[in-house]
Amino acid sequence: MSLNLAIHLTSIFMALAFIQQSLEHLQGDRTERTLFISRLTLSVLLLFGFWPQWVCLVLLVNALFILKRSQGPYNGGSDRMGLLILCCLCLVYWVPAQHWQEYIFGYLALQLVLSYFIAGWVKVMNPEWRTGQALQDVFQFSAYPVSESLRDWAKRPKLLFLMSWSVILFELFFPLTLATPITLMVGLSIAALFHLANAHLFGLNRFFWIWLAAYPALL
Numbered sequence: 668m669s670l671n672l673a674i675h676l677t678s679i680f681m682a683l684a685f686i687q688q689s690l691e692h693l694q695g696d697r698t699e700r701t702l703f704i705s706r707l708t709l710s711v712l713l714l715f716g717f718w719p720q721w722v723c724l725v726l727l728v729n730a731l732f733i734l735k736r737s738q739g740p741y742n743g744g745s746d747r748m749g750l751l752i753l754c755c756l757c758l759v760y761w762v763p764a765q766h767w768q769e770y771i772f773g774y775l776a777l778q779l780v781l782s783y784f785i786a787g788w789v790k791v792m793n794p795e796w797r798t799g800q801a802l803q804d805v806f807q808f809s810a811y812p813v814s815e816s817l818r819d820w821a822k823r824p825k826l827l828f829l830m831s832w833s834v835i836l837f838e839l840f841f842p843l844t845l846a847t848p849i850t851l852m853v854g855l856s857i858a859a860l861f862h863l864a865n866a867h868l869f870g871l872n873r874f875f876w877i878w879l880a881a882y883p884a885l886l
Contacts, residue, residue: 668886670769672883673772673883673886674768674772677752677772677883677884678723678756679713679714680876680877680880680882680883681710681713681752681756681876681880682711683714683876684745684880685707685709685710685713685726685749686714687872687876688706689706689707689710699736702729702733702736703733706726706730709726709729710726713726719756723753723756723757723760724761726753727753730750734750744782745871745873745878746873748877748881749880751881752877752880752881755771755772755774755884758771773884776884779878779882779884779885780841780842780885783841783842783858784842787834787835787837787840787841788839790834790835791835791839797832798828799824799830799832801831802827802830802831803827806820806821807821834861837857837858841854841858855882855885859875859878859879862874862875862878863875
């Protein structure tokens, strides 16, 4: 994948993620609506490739106002990843030298790999994840919109133990997918399905598009 294509695809996926997030805030108070209608409009412009250099810069300013209003990245990891990608895109569009653009996207790719590895490391150090208890608690007690039929999974400890270790091992060994282009494509496909499953099972829809937005940097 060429650098220009990677930049273009990252812009598209980030715009889709921001559009989705913005639509969730259109019922808020006046200040909230103003901030997210602005983000929605800018994201549509970015999606169709209108003035990406300036649109990303204004999106960054908009993101700073949102951070101030919510006193930080209120939605955790997905907001932090979105801000990271937005900052990298701003730098890429405003830095003219290609080798610096490659360094910036290289940094984004490194952060993507670390996001999986560190998540796996935190889980493997947690005894509740190693036994499957963490997933059991999620299905049984969490406020996520898990359907009643899926809550029955909490009564299947062997399945949750297997699921826990599948997630842990995949995240820990994700850096090894960099070995070849084929293993990388397989690894990213599994990771995308993992985020899609989380969106379907738990309603964690913000993680899907924004993590996909970082994939072209790695490719």
